[in-house]
Amino acid sequence: MAFLGIDLGSRAVKIALMDGEDIITEKIIGTMTFYRDYTSYIDGNIHVKFEELGISNNKEVELITTGYGRNNLRLYNSKALNEIKAHVYGALYQTKLKNFTLLDIGGQDTKIVKVEKGIITDLVLNDKCAASSGRYIENMASVLEISLEELVEYYESPVDLNATCAVFGESELIGKIAEGYSLTELAAGVNYSLYQRIKPLLRDFRNRTLVLTGGVANNNAIQKYLEKDFEEIVIPNRPQLNGAIGCSYFSRIRSGR
Template structure:
């Protein structure tokens, strides 16, 4: 059986293909480019044009993500993001009990996973300063790449604003005070950590699994390891694809239970 998993994220669209329960291939597209190049608008309904996408045949489709209710994926099963990320993290790590942290482009999610299922969760989609887009904006203010920004964690400048917009103004003020790029970048990373720390601490466990694009933020991982009481901090091999992988894993697990 060939399964297509689609995670329609706010910043990127991720596609994963499983064949007979095994990861086969993946694709990542900028969300705006994906809508422009591979979707059509018929009767005010946005639909994916699979002929343009040209990914070959598949037997079933499972979709999730920010755009799951705005984009029509023909004949697909639609599941919640939290469920998709839970299934993806279990499949990627082999763990059944852990706390899951996923920071997306426009929200952050913390899930308590027990026996391979979501037991509890906290979703923060109200504050832009606790998501990936905040880091992108602050990197632009500093005039450096996102990759460079996320590598700095030593001697962080104190940034106290709880608002992403005011945070930019505060950062500009710190630049004028003569702090180095390293210290400023570290301060940005630590300010993100401070905002997500309380919700992570709501679900104590020995294992923390970190997914999403921000899982590549080395500074954030350093802060987590130094200030929180997890014995293991696990980053799966494909953290950005976790939601799409979870879509496929969901279908595979449901299919095996029906046999």
């Protein structure tokens, strides 16, 4: 039996197929593209087109989902897994660590989980405002008219941005542009403002090791800022796929295979 984990995110759908102990298929697909091209709606149920995803039907596949759409967009013949558990199991599989603080910065929320001896002992979830999520960074890159890949590289001499709301933050950034600050200072300010919103949440989750996952794990500036707070920053090879991998891994462990 193979185990297919699908993380139904607000911006992207992440897919990981595990056969034995190995991830043999992995994909990141835009949310709209996934539902349009890789699913069909039959008799009130959403069916996944396995063959279109490159997943053969010659082996039984157990499907488990997590993420933003796991309940309100339930896939046919699937089981739902809590996001926190999915991301922790993904980190356990990818890092082989047992003691760490997990920081997952997704498209619309931030999850912080303390893991001791492989067990969840504390957690906090910030899903009330986009200002502490990846969407904030994307929006600000658009305001600055630069690519997201360029923005995440700037961390030195950040301009001070204090707005606690994503919408007001855009207005504040435009004001700083008008004041004549350089692009590098503005971009660094965007990254540092995200870090400032996350830092208070991490205060009660001190640990030697921080495991950083989610799309924002690839943000070089955030990595630099977090190095001040933790002895070790660990970024798994597939940070954005972590939730989907956790689904597959959890499902395999539970099956005993």
